[in-house]
Amino acid sequence: MLITRKQWLLIGALLVVAAATFRIAVAHWLPNDGPDDGRVYAQMARNLLEQHVFSHDAQPPYQPSLIRLPGYPVFLAGVYSIFGHTNNGAVRVVQALIDTATCGLIALLAFYWQPNEKRKVASAIGALALAAVCPFTTIYAATILTEVLTNFLMVATFVAVTLAFRRSTTEDIEEEKKRNFKRALLWWMVAGLLGGLNVLFRPDSGLFVAAVGLTLAGTMIWSVIRRKRSAENDPKRRRRFALPAHSKKLFASGLISGVLFSVAFAAVLTPWTIRNWRVFHQFQPLAPAHGEMPGEFVPRGYNLWLRTWLDDESYIAPFLWSLDTDPIDIDDVPPYAFDSPEEKKRVTTLLEAYNNEQDTDTDADADSKTDNSANPDEDKDESDNKNPNESDQPESDQKPQVEMTPQIDALKRAHTMWFDTHSQYWPFVGTLLPFSDLDHTTHQQIWLPLFAGLTAAYTLIGLAGMWFLWNSGSFDARRWLLLVVLAIVLRLILFSLIENPEPRYLVEFFPLLSVLGGIAIAQISKLTRKPQMDTDKHR
Template sequence: FSRAAFFGALFSLAFCLVLVPWTIRNHRVFHLFQPLAPAHAEMPGEFVPRGYLAWLRTWIDDGRYIGPVLWALDEAPIKVAEIPDSAFDSPEEKQRVAALFDKYNHPPDAAAPNGANAQSQASPAPADNLVEEQEQSNDNANDNSNDNSNEADSGNQNGEDNANSNDEADENDQADENSSGDQAETQAVEMTPEIDAGFAQIAAERKARHPIRYYLFLPFKRGLSLWFDTHSQYYPFEGELLPLRDLDYDIQQQYWLPLFAGLTFLYTLLGVAGGWFLWSSGLFSARRWLLLAALIIFLRVGFFATLENPEPRYVVEVFPFLSALGGIAITRLTSAKLSSQ
């Protein structure tokens, strides 16, 4: 035990020595004792929307929501229609969130491109109608585009054939989509401390109402989402396996995503089997290595399951240890088969 304690203390000292230059630099530049980088990589005094992040942690349980509501923050508008119903405990709470997002999507200092937008900003819609307006905006846009295309078709009855008119309508629709996409990208948005405080209040209320959901169920679901993912990030066929109807057949997702999901399940089964073989051996050295692998895997997954951005890429580092356990399982199974013959 004394030998293990000595090497443990030596390793801890070496770890601290590596951080000394960084700590000295931060103290000289920022006048702060900061041996490690901040959680959000912010500069001293920089605003971090911790209230909004706390609200995200009260409902995000899958990585598919990270892009629209987290990475889009201060970059693009965020719509309540893109948020699942599990993020709201009541219609009144949904209205409060919609009102906060309306302030975020339409900051007061944003320059209006024309008089119509200026008039709409001068008389904003009531909070009770925000959700309905956002949910109906896409339908109204589609109706307007259909009306415009019908008018264009009726005005071109001068001998042109139907193929040309359809091509023109398609080009107009494509132009409308591009222009609307450009407007969404260039729309000014801002998360202010006032809006962030509103989200912090809602987050505190949700945690107080359902502490077990916040501290137990949601981290567990995030952990499952982190682990049992296709892990297809950075591949051309990256995407979500479920729902199956949303698979993109053009990039062969119907083949690659089930294959990658199956590999994840196979690695998991072999890893569990390898861990069982190590434990059942009864050897202290074998159980020690099993404990090391279990601590590395479960501590990392457990930590990232508490964050608001459960991205599967964070658990890629544990798969080498899972592969080692799987290799032990394969070796034991093949050895048992050969010995039986």
């Protein structure tokens, strides 16, 4: 049965309405102001409007800050200026609408990436359906966090890059080629601007820009190889210096595209970089890796130790976010964190020194918490507290140094983050295993297996989409595959090596999996209809 164009449009419209309804309902019924980052962003936005300064301080003198990039606070300030300075409900509705727009861009991307012209519309509808019902991205419409804007700008960047590539690879007459090349350069500039804007919301979004740059470089190399093979198989084109001249043209066009893309990207970050240099006398185009102000202490040794064993989100809060505010119990450290009994003894000694200092400074800490109750992140980032890797014991009483050198199991961390339930910020947030620990009051025994199954389903259908892109043999399709693989792998590598491998950092993968899934759905539906068509033919 053939579906008419009007029917496709109707299905698409219904899916968009469903996506918007789902997100607005979640934003209304499941609002979440829990994340500390969200409170910091909101405070910065209010300070912009009320104090006219970019600061995270909750009280005067409102010192300038650089611990967060300005994108999301400026976005919040824009919404607050229209709907009220504390109206997070309006923020959630706006984010729900933006996330719905992201679903539309996902459908557009699937349309462009589908190599089979006859399956493009089906791919777009399939991708739109997957994006519309995806609970992993939807929940962030209800939180005061950057994920919604990051997803939107990431997909928008990839759409602009796709249009740039399509314009630069058309086979037209010479005059039309020049016109298309100019349009391609314009799209490269748009992509650079969108990529830079995304970095102003989340610094790690620069990895998507890196994926685009590597894809552009890979495309140039791949194109030269294809041209060389084509020339070798065509006797008429076996002319001396013919291939080098064409190669120079390919590299020149690619180089110009890359330069414009990079310049546009850098232009977005330049004002923020200049501001930080003038205010703090530091070259800081992004935000500090640990969210610290200039001169604040960062327990780098402790963080490095955490990286060697912390591979579960449940350990992040007690061992990282509670540092300098709460004691750390050695019994809470899993056995695999230690490389030897000597290392465990050494860590025990250090933690005892840290905990004793916490007990000694209880009154001072209580006063500090009272003063900073409006901004709990200041307690977490306080720079003058003791590093648990240091001890106040006299040098003569200290035990010999013990090497702490367990390897960072990046693959295990990546696997743990990817195949998490991704239930963060839902009322039933938690881990699936062990089953005996599931909370029946929030129906975790129902929701967590469902979310784990959905994670596996999106992963499998995304892999199927990758296979179809590769198996198509299309140069363009394999280029999109390269872009997706780079975007995923680069991000996965980064977050599998940091001290806080939170699964929410991988939520940006689900829009890409939806695109690939839409392509897979269209191709699978085509394959399943073939036997029926053959049967009808024999009849």
